[in-house]
Amino acid sequence: MRNRVKMKTAEKLKQEVCRAIDIEREKIIDIGETIRKVPELGFKEYRTAGLVSDIMEEYSVPHQTELAVTGVKGKLASTNPGPAVALLGELDSVLVASHPDADQETGAAHACGHNAQIAGMLGAMIGLIESNTIENLAGSVVFFAVPAEEYVEVEYRMDLVDQGKIKLPGGKPELIRLGHFDDIDMAMMVHTHSNPGFKKAIVCSSSNGFITKFICFEGKVAHAGVAPEKGINALNAANLAILAINSQRETFRDDDSIRIHPIITKGGDLVNVVPEEVRMETYVRGKSIDAILDADMKLDRSLRAGAMAVGGDVVIKTLPGYFPLSNNSGLISIFKENCISLFGEDDYQQAGHRAGSTDMGDVSQIMPALHPFVGGAKGEAHSDEFTISNPDLAYVAPAKLLAMSVIDLLYGRAETAAAIVENHKPRFTKKEYLDFQSKLYKTETYRGSTNCSETISNSF
Ligand SMILES: [Zn+2]
Numbered sequence: 245m246r247n248r249v250k251m252k253t254a255e256k257l258k259q260e261v262c263r264a265i266d267i268e269r270e271k272i273i274d275i276g277e278t279i280r281k282v283p284e285l286g287f288k289e290y291r292t293a294g295l296v297s298d299i300m301e302e303y304s305v306p307h308q309t310e311l312a313v314t315g316v317k318g319k320l321a322s323t324n325p326g327p328a329v330a331l332l333g334e335l336d337s338v339l340v341a342s343h344p345d346a347d348q349e350t351g352a353a354h355a356c357g358h359n360a361q362i363a364g365m366l367g368a369m370i371g372l373i374e375s376n377t378i379e380n381l382a383g384s385v386v387f388f389a390v391p392a393e394e395y396v397e398v399e400y401r402m403d404l405v406d407q408g409k410i411k412l413p414g415g416k417p418e419l420i421r422l423g424h425f426d427d428i429d430m431a432m433m434v435h436t437h438s439n440p441g442f443k444k445a446i447v448c449s450s451s452n453g454f455i456t457k458f459i460c461f462e463g464k465v466a467h468a469g470v471a472p473e474k475g476i477n478a479l480n481a482a483n484l485a486i487l488a489i490n491s492q493r494e495t496f497r498d499d500d501s502i503r504i505h506p507i508i509t510k511g512g513d514l515v516n517v518v519p520e521e522v523r524m525e526t527y528v529r530g531k532s533i534d535a536i537l538d539a540d541m542k543l544d545r546s547l548r549a550g551a552m553a554v555g556g557d558v559v560i561k562t563l564p565g566y567f568p569l570s571n572n573s574g575l576i577s578i579f580k581e582n583c584i585s586l587f588g589e590d591d592y593q594q595a596g597h598r599a600g601s602t603d604m605g606d607v608s609q610i611m612p613a614l615h616p617f618v619g620g621a622k623g624e625a626h627s628d629e630f631t632i633s634n635p636d637l638a639y640v641a642p643a644k645l646l647a648m649s650v651i652d653l654l655y656g657r658a659e660t661a662a663a664i665v666e667n668h669k670p671r672f673t674k675k676e677y678l679d680f681q682s683k684l685y686k687t688e689t690y691r692g693s694t695n696c697s698e699t700i701s702n703s704f
């Protein structure tokens with residue numbers, strides 16, 4: 245039995261961990277800056293994963309590598325039993341070839357600040373180790389560098405699916421599928437923000453989820469001038485479908501935050517030939533799963549309507565995207581208190597729903613999760629102007645906030661973390677989550693001339 249009289253208070257532990265992080269400030273900034281210079285796209289973050297693994301090696305943190313292609317998962321366990329709290333950092337960058345720091349060959353650039361997430365996550369690890377805090381806690385802390393948050397290069401990911409290397413196109417969903425969240429009870433991270441209108445720290449209550457659609461209208465070629473009546477114009481089908489989608493918008497409830505934003509990725513081949521094949525892509529975003537499924541049904545109807553009108557076909561491929569994010573209120577409270585103690589009352593902000601999406605949403609469907617934002621960057625995210633402007637805020641402060649939150653959660657017998665798990669009602673079990681994702685994967689072929697459709701399940 246531990247002598248509780250001699251035990252340090254949580255506040256004392258927080259002071260010690262912050263002091264340790266301050267001592268390692270340059271090292272933490274160096275991690276963030278080193279990763280900024282090796283931007284890599286999702287499921288290709290080999291060098292970044294190597295850097296994470298090297299730091300874990302240096303601090304003798306036992307870890308696994310190559311999880312969902314590039315994930316790295318380290319663990320510090322107390323000798324006192326208790327829940328496992330995961331601190332996540334995303335490994336991937338985005339593609340902004342015009343960014344001054346872009347990789348010359350691939351065009352990848354850290355224009356979303358994920359390099360700062362890794363610095364914050366490893367900074368928290370270094371602080372907890374250097375201050376020897378873990379023995380004053382119960383349970384364990386998982387330091388998890390996760391791949392492929394940005395939902396990009398979907399064709400490359402579909403190739404990985406075909407090769408059997410992944411089954412779900414996002415990093416965290418794939419890690420969940422593979423069981424790498426099975427031994428984790430809750431997860432938190434800090435995303436950098438560059439919004440001058442935000443306070444230093446901001447927590448949104450929720451954010452949109454989405455599913456992805458690949459659409460191909462198929463018609464029939466003919467001479468566009470001499471005999472268009474002999475063709476079936478796939479571009480007209482697509483235009484009608486877009487009109488039909490726009491006609492659905494009045495049926496979307498304001499509260500559901502639906503966003504459908506199709507693009508035409510192929511509009512025809514030659515101007516004097518009736519377009520035979522027209523391709524479109526879109527996301528269907530929304531605040532809740534039910535709202536997304538409702539909007540998706542209306543989207544499919546609109547697509548069929550376009551094909552039906554011209555007597556052509558449409559192939560509609562539905563891919564799982566990301567689930568809506570729901571930040572856990574217990575984790576919000578802890579994070580808020582630590583932000584106030586670090587930045588002061590005036591530099592913390594609580595906001596409502598956000599229309600963007602993250603695969604932290606998927607994690608939040610199965611366990612308590614938190615995805616807040618901390619500043620330190622400027623310029624629009626995903627643009628060539630995004631840059632880390634305040635390394636202490638972007639790299640060092642998140643390390644402190646994550647380490648302090650871990651202390652609150654796992655202090656003593658980890659009563660706080662246990663209560664959060666106890667009070668949390670997950671929307672899905674892991675199995676339900678995977679079944680849902682699996683069922684979403686499908687390809688429908690609708691034939692407008694006969695008003696018949698055939699659906700092939702791509703479930704896993
Ligand atoms: Zn991003």
Ligand SMILES: [Zn+2]
Pocket residue numbers: 356357358393435
């Ligand atoms: Zn991001």
